[in-house]
Amino acid sequence: MMNSRDAAYVVIGGGLVGTALGYGLARLGHSVILLDEGDRALRASRGNFGLVWVQGKGLHKPEYAALSRRSADLWPGFAAELKEVTGIDVGHERRGGAMIASSEAELEGFVTMLEQIRSEAGDTPYDYEVLDHRGLEKLVPGLGPQIPGGTFSPYDGHVDPLCTLRALHDGFSVRHGKYVPNCAVTAIHPGESGFRLETAKGPVMADRVVIAAGLASADLAPMVGLNAPVRPVHGQLLITERAPRRLEIPTNIIRQVQNGGFQIGLSHEDLGFTTETRAALMRDIACNAVRALPYLGDLRVLRTWGALRIMTPDGFPIYAESARHPGVYVMTCHSGVTLAAAHALEAATWIAADGLPDEARPFSGERFDVQAA
Amino acid sequence: MIDDVVDLAIVGAGPAGMAAAVTACELGLSVAVFDEQAAPGGQIYRNAENASNASRSLRQALGPDYLSGADQIRAFRACGARYHPRTRVWDVPEEGALAIVDDNGARLVRTKRILVASGAMERPVPLPGWTLPGVMGVGAAQTLLKIEGLVPDEPYIIAGGGPLTLLTAVQLTRLARPPKALLLTERVNDYLHAVGYLPDALRSFPLLTKGLKWLRELKRCGVPVVRGIEDLRAEGEARVERIHWRRGGQPASMDTGLLLLHHGVTPAFELAAVAGCETVWDAEQAAWLPKADRWGATTSGGVAVAGDAGGIAGAAAAALTGSLSGLDAACALGRIDRTERDRRAIPLESRLVRERRIRPFLDALYRPPLDWRRPPDDDTIVCRCESVIAGEIRAAARLGCTGPNQIKSFTRCGMGPCQGRMCAFAVAELIAEQTHADPGQVGHHRIRPPVKPVTVAELASLAGIERLAGRRSGLLKGGGT
């Protein structure tokens, strides 16, 4: 089945990052094979919140703030393209988003952070609003009385992450990409003209390789002189039963998804998940939810959902090409949804070019000694 | 209120749960039984406690096996176990803990041993039109009879396979009216396939002759018994109005406003799954079971399974496996030693062997045919909750979704309130069909808590967390979601 030079590009990883990059490369007309693991693999993409989020991103890293903003701006067109190519409506909405503060101190923290990001943005506009309780309640009706307020950014939006993954897969297929599931990659061997991968289904040859394998990237990257020091950071989500629409915009902790259920979660920074029991996690998430939106109390929880963030040490993406073996890249981030548009429409062109462009440099990972000795 | 650490927490008060409680209490264990129903008996003996109030004809139709349930319930109520009715157990958040919810809210219960005796449910049978009002499980009709003495007041049809189809047909015939037809999927092939198990089955002679007697009774009442049916479909607007099928290539149809379907029962293993128990596919039963040893001990520490939740074997076997798990719990907690446990087990296990003897024959004879497991018609609804049809699942499998979790991600199948109970089998079968695997290799979707409805407010006021050991939950073992 696999013989000399199976494709121009092999992308390792069928999650949001890998599939978006694979779609982007196929869209440019290249032959692409997308290798994926099996059904029970640790799949970060299944646990994603679905935010297309700009607010609060990139503190002390204005290039990341700009990347998030760029991707969010690309998203509407991207969603339209996916609809046209696959017929799937990924449910993208961009009406802004809110951060709900559970305390005055938290609100102050939000404001300080946003102010800082704005000042780091220089001339580039960075709009947001600071809202008191009344102001926030206009956007988030039914807001709990104990909530002091929050912040609003017009750049934020949300999308159905599972639909997105589905549409990317479909689109990849439509653009003649080849998807191979149950095909874990065990080794990458640089060759004279290209790379040979050892996989569960035999050897695969390609001119260029993109490692977008989430946690598995940490093992694969060193094989080609790259370093991808990622670690898993767990989070919990609760999904409720369907309810009539009440929440029109996404927030940092709660959003009402397309089908009507509420998705409730908290960022890992707030809870220190790694030491809590499952029961305590669920209670805390539910507690915060009821505090923010009391009407959620009556809704039944259908399921808890484990979210897995693929975290680099500083939380920012790694987009790197091996210096020792040009043509192999590692691409990893924890915001696979927000950045999906940029990955498909921009980052794919970076990979297809001769060497990563300047825009990618801030994410090169030299900051972690990405190039192994 | 449960505040102490109980020795044995049992989930379910059917024959297995009740027997386990009685045995464990006899050996000095403190036992708590959590039951989502209002009274003990599970499904098989549902409302058996009140059966003495029923009329003679109803008692006769329900039969001595059912009525004997009242004795078991009496013994259970007297054994000293603390019985918590109308209580749902929705998670096993860590070893030695159960998450429960009742009218007082949600809380955690600490226990040394857990026994999952949550019984079974009827095998979902996705056929075209099966979601129409008026299409129900045969078990549903049984439940209506047992709890409210309700019988059909209009012509009805029973279709499928398995002993419960016959039993229900006979009961309803005696109490109300005969079915308009009894449509069975069984064919000569099934008998040939089952004949290998006949020698064992023949030793359960009384059971076999009972079946034949029932058939004769139905025939005497003029019930058309049609075997070898295929392509059964229901149609109607506001409810089922007419059904169609084929037999020997010939199409047939009949009007009906009530269609009772059945093709066996399958273990309700959700709680065992969230407790971390490994499940295995049993090819004979065509169902997933928790992997367990002769005592019901699963792969998850301190968690055992008994009764139909561990594998379908009927009420008598359920009581025996319940008692065995009670013995094992007592041994694990040092009340009796191994020799004593094994000695007491001998008569139970020999009776269990006899009870189980007929199973391979029944499993082989009544194996649901392929078109009842793998809906041939793409328009057949597979996920009732989210209205996902077979065609969508086939398409997703062809796109490369190799397992039920990905199917779920791509189609929403399994994301509704029933959390995959109704669609798990069909999804595994459809993926198996598209990938040329078998359902056991395909597996079932990852089961997550809560396995019973609990509200956000109930979760928010979850009590008893401080009593947990605080061990890391092992949440992401083997899969991120």
Added chain:
Amino acid sequence: MFKRLETVSQDVVIIVNGAPVPARKGANLAATLLENGVMPFRFHDISAQPRAPYCMIGKCFDCLILVDGRSNTQGCMTAVRDGMRVDTQRPCKDREA
């Protein structure tokens, strides 16, 4: 669809789609509704197709109905109470928030 074999004392009244229906206190709600010909219980959230009880033991979640204003209540897991208001459930998008 279903009828009782034996008469029972109907000691309470429930309101079904606005109309009073005599019932037995503590009876199974889904059974009571079936006995009174209440069909369907709901119109599916996504397909708007009519649905009614299928399994009667709390596993299929098709017997969902509006009880005292609360949607998605499993009829087969609910006991009748005096004055209980029961209404056919409409698809989610047609319900009031």
